[in-house]
Amino acid sequence: MPGDFVIDPVRPVPHAVITHGHGDHARPGHGAVLATRETLAIMAARYGEDFARTSQAARYGETVSYNDVAVTLVPAGHVLGSAQIVLRWKGLTVVVSGDYKRRRDPTCPPFEPVPCDVFVSEATFGLPVFRHPDDTGEITKLLKSVTQFSERAHLVGVYALGKAQRVICLLREAGYDRPIFVHGALAKLNTLYEAHGIDLGPLAPATGTSINKFAGEIILAPPDAIAERWSRRFADPLPVFASGWMRVRARARQRHVELPLVISDHADWDELTETFRELHPEEVWLTHGEDDALLRWCEINGLRARALSLVGYGDEEGEVSSPGESQRAE
Amino acid sequence: MRGVARLLDRLAFTPSRNAKLVLMRDYFRETPDPERGWTLAALTGALSFDVAKPAFIRKAVESRMDPYLFALSYDHVGDLAETVALVWPGRGEAKLPEPELSEVVDTLRDALRHDVQRLLETWLDALDADGRWALLKLLTGGLRVGVSARLAKQALASLRDVDVSEIEELWHAQHPPYEDMFAWLEGRSAKPSRAAPGRFRPVMLAQALDETNELAKLEPRDYAAEWKWDGIRVQAVSEGGVRRLFSRTGDDISHSFPDVVATLNFEGVIDGELLVIRDGAITSFSDLQQRLNRKTPDAKTIANYPAGIRAYDLLFEGENDLRTLSFRERRGRLEAFVVLVASPRLDLSPLVAFDSWEALAALRADPPQGDPRLAEGLMLKRWDSIYEAGRPKGPWFKWKRDPHLIDAVLMYAQRGHGKRSSFYSDYTFGVWREDANGTRVLTPVGKAYFGFTDEELRALDKFVRDNTVERFGPVRAVRADKDFGLVLEVAFEGLQRSTRHKSGVAMRFPRINRIRWDKPARDADELPTLERMLEAK
Numbered sequence: 001m002p003g004d005f006v007i008d009p010v011r012p013v014p015h016a017v018i019t020h021g022h023g024d025h026a027r028p029g030h031g032a033v034l035a036t037r038e039t040l041a042i043m044a045a046r047y048g049e050d051f052a053r054t055s056q057a058a059r060y061g062e063t064v065s066y067n068d069v070a071v072t073l074v075p076a077g078h079v080l081g082s083a084q085i086v087l088r089w090k091g092l093t094v095v096v097s098g099d100y101k102r103r104r105d106p107t108c109p110p111f112e113p114v115p116c117d118v119f120v121s122e123a124t125f126g127l128p129v130f131r132h133p134d135d136t137g138e139i140t141k142l143l144k145s146v147t148q149f150s151e152r153a154h155l156v157g158v159y160a161l162g163k164a165q166r167v168i169c170l171l172r173e174a175g176y177d178r179p180i181f182v183h184g185a186l187a188k189l190n191t192l193y194e195a196h197g198i199d200l201g202p203l204a205p206a207t208g209t210s211i212n213k214f215a216g217e218i219i220l221a222p223p224d225a226i227a228e229r230w231s232r233r234f235a236d237p238l239p240v241f242a243s244g245w246m247r248v249r250a251r252a253r254q255r256h257v258e259l260p261l262v263i264s265d266h267a268d269w270d271e272l273t274e275t276f277r278e279l280h281p282e283e284v285w286l287t288h289g290e291d292d293a294l295l296r297w298c299e300i301n302g303l304r305a306r307a308l309s310l311v312g313y314g315d316e317e318g319e320v321s322s323p324g325e326s327q328r329a330e
Numbered sequence: 331m332r333g334v335a336r337l338l339d340r341l342a343f344t345p346s347r348n349a350k351l352v353l354m355r356d357y358f359r360e361t362p363d364p365e366r367g368w369t370l371a372a373l374t375g376a377l378s379f380d381v382a383k384p385a386f387i388r389k390a391v392e393s394r395m396d397p398y399l400f401a402l403s404y405d406h407v408g409d410l411a412e413t414v415a416l417v418w419p420g421r422g423e424a425k426l427p428e429p430e431l432s433e434v435v436d437t438l439r440d441a442l443r444h445d446v447q448r449l450l451e452t453w454l455d456a457l458d459a460d461g462r463w464a465l466l467k468l469l470t471g472g473l474r475v476g477v478s479a480r481l482a483k484q485a486l487a488s489l490r491d492v493d494v495s496e497i498e499e500l501w502h503a504q505h506p507p508y509e510d511m512f513a514w515l516e517g518r519s520a521k522p523s524r525a526a527p528g529r530f531r532p533v534m535l536a537q538a539l540d541e542t543n544e545l546a547k548l549e550p551r552d553y554a555a556e557w558k559w560d561g562i563r564v565q566a567v568s569e570g571g572v573r574r575l576f577s578r579t580g581d582d583i584s585h586s587f588p589d590v591v592a593t594l595n596f597e598g599v600i601d602g603e604l605l606v607i608r609d610g611a612i613t614s615f616s617d618l619q620q621r622l623n624r625k626t627p628d629a630k631t632i633a634n635y636p637a638g639i640r641a642y643d644l645l646f647e648g649e650n651d652l653r654t655l656s657f658r659e660r661r662g663r664l665e666a667f668v669v670l671v672a673s674p675r676l677d678l679s680p681l682v683a684f685d686s687w688e689a690l691a692a693l694r695a696d697p698p699q700g701d702p703r704l705a706e707g708l709m710l711k712r713w714d715s716i717y718e719a720g721r722p723k724g725p726w727f728k729w730k731r732d733p734h735l736i737d738a739v740l741m742y743a744q745r746g747h748g749k750r751s752s753f754y755s756d757y758t759f760g761v762w763r764e765d766a767n768g769t770r771v772l773t774p775v776g777k778a779y780f781g782f783t784d785e786e787l788r789a790l791d792k793f794v795r796d797n798t799v800e801r802f803g804p805v806r807a808v809r810a811d812k813d814f815g816l817v818l819e820v821a822f823e824g825l826q827r828s829t830r831h832k833s834g835v836a837m838r839f840p841r842i843n844r845i846r847w848d849k850p851a852r853d854a855d856e857l858p859t860l861e862r863m864l865e866a867k
């Protein structure tokens with residue numbers, strides 16, 4: 001396609017279209033950026049107002065043309081502002097889904113399926129073992145633990161963009177109305193979500209040392225902070241981690257997580273395969289993640305598929321982070 | 331099964347003993363009979379199925395999904411039961427009601443072998459991933475949630491705030507699903523009968539002797555002394571044809587020592603030490619370890635490591651309960667009893683004669699030739715002490731030998747669990763040896779994770795973070811060479827030859843005795859020093 005733009009480029013380019021605000025998809029330093037209003041706000045909050053030379057906000061459903069290519073942004077259901085990029089050129093439709101999920105999320109509009117010839121999909125949880133349970137059940141586990149261990153501080157590892165706000169909203173929906181304490185690294189995005197109309201209820205910074213050291217409270221923090229010196233201010237902390245990776249016990253044990261919560265912003269195996277079945281495109285292209293099993297599934301189900309094996313998309317749920325990450329979080 | 335699945339799941343991720351007690355206690359409170367009773371049976375090892383072999387489960391899942399997709403999944407997860415629990419594809423029919431554990435137990439008891447596969451599939455269809463995991467772990471006998479039978483009994487005791495010894499004493503007269511016991515613990519009925527031949531009697535334990543403050547206040551003539559043998563404390567029960575061997579926490583270990591059980595040709599209850607005894611002389615703990623590692627030993631192991639009991643005490647003689655008699659009285663009866671039994675697998679732990687604490691201290695420091703050299707130290711027992719369950723203060727003392735000490739260099743550190751999850755609190759240390767080229771290199775000799783104060787832990791953690799040279803997941807390698815390194819004075823109880831450790835030695839109960847901030851790494855101990863300790867035995 002002669003669009004002369006790049007979707008989620010990992011290196012600076014003159015024209016970029018950004019699916020959503022996670023660091024591996026939205027990077028600073030591009031010339032012109034097209035994204036949803038929310039994604040642009042997230043980029044500005046993370047990288048400063050000068051994250052790109054120029055930026056253009058597109059509403060969901062709005063179409064922008066690059067040469068002959070019509071570009072439409074459609075909700076992806078991943079995080080606030082996340083979009084699938086629908087490309088139409090000479091009767092051919094390609095959907096670049098970015099990261100997505102199919103289940104309900106109180107912080108963003110749901111994924112909209114768009115019939116297409118080529119569906120470009122993520123494959124983060126592209127193995128049959130990843131089948132996320134209902135998130136309300138996971139939140140119930142956390143709330144039960146808080147009543148059972150009211151003398152301990154429940155430290156919940158969450159990604160700063162999306163997961164943090166979704167977990168807060170799920171807690172509120174479950175009737176939890178106490179203040180939720182947050183690590184400094186999450187504050188900016190919480191404020192941003194609230195500015196976009198997502199009510200998070202009472203939040204308080206997890207700083208200073210109160211008399212009972214947050215006993216019986218829920219504290220949200222970036223995953224790495226939990227194993228860091230930062231966590232020592234808390235009374236007998238109980239490490240919790242909300243991530244799709246927690247489905248596999250060995251991963252939870254490796255991280256010394258005592259209460260794994262399987263809550264993910266990515267499509268699980270069933271959602272991925274159901275989406276392929278529903279859209280039934282001519283071809284499925286897999287960008288990043290576990291692609292072997294999905295290729296096999298497509299083969300069995302008569303879909304043409306190929307793995308692009310794109311590098312640079314570590315995905316924010318990746319269990320490995322650079323050593324510097326945690327230092328900055330402190 | 332939802333309740334038991336959630337409990338097992340939570341227990342498996344919870345390292346703290348107290349937290350496990352809370353989880354079990356709350357579960358027992360919230361869950362009705364008979365479900366909680368079957369769960370208790372599973373936790374205490376009283377429930378075992380032998381119906382689902384791994385190959386069988388694999389076959390069931392591969393009949394439902396593409397084997398290649400299953401193989402990729404298994405590869406990723408690494409545990410068969412867990413993989414099947416996660417990938418199990420339902421049939422998309424209307425959901426059946428989830429089976430309860432009691433239903434599984436009842437159904438399997440009467441099931442024909444060829445019906446098991448169909449039953450298993452029906453249950454897997456009805457359960458969620460956590461439930462499937464619990465079911466498969468229970469059926470394959472691979473349940474590992476870090477709960478000992480004793481801990482489960484302790485959680486039970488907390489329901490009524492009784493001592494765990496009360497549970498232990500009546501345990502072997504009870505059967506799953508333990509409805510009588512729960513009724514008693516909840517104050518709904520009287521305490522169930524404990525009259526069952528061959529049951530366990532809670533044991534009496536000793537306090538550690540505080541040599542500097544306590545010893546001078548004790549009167550030597552009030553106490554008997556005997557060696558503290560380095561095996562495992564056991565209770566041998568033989569009553570009305572029921573013969574059992576129990577660990578000191580009441581676990582039935584008869585199946586591991588059929589040779590010993592077969593020779594319990596008496597009526598009564600003996601308290602003693604289980605040891606490997608060859609030609610009348612005991613051997614080191616590592617020999618006994620060969621037996622303890624096996625749930626059911628083969629004939630060769632039994633022949634190579636013959637086990638026996640060295641008797642400390644007599645609790646029952648025939649039907650007579652001797653526990654309210656004095657130690658002096660019981661001891662007299664024990665001596666006669668052992669002679670009468672005349673079993674090659676049973677001998678008497680001799681008393682050590684002494685007239686002053688100084689004389690006894692000298693014996694402890696330099697035990698006479700023979701068996702006492704392998705003893706862990708001495709036991710002091712008041713002549714007038716009754717046999718009292720638990721660890722009462724005063725009647726019995728253990729006076730262990732001083733530990734061995736070496737200076738080792740910190741090499742690796744690993745993050746701890748729970749409270750310590752933000753601290754590098756597990757330390758691997760090494761001593762110097764010469765490699766093939768004659769260069770002095772450090773070789774790891776052990777790992778310790780206690781013995782230091784909270785303040786020292788903070789200092790050690792800082793040292794690890796400041797001197798990390800490499801990371802492997804949760805482990806950090808710290809700088810340790812002849813010019814720089816942290817010396818740890820490590821105390822340990824004993825040393826064994828080991829083929830599993832590169833250094834060829836393995837320590838018992840190593841702990842950090844002191845941190846030698848002052849000592850240069852080059853002056854730490856050498857491997858030959860440890861090897862000489864092995865030879866000294």
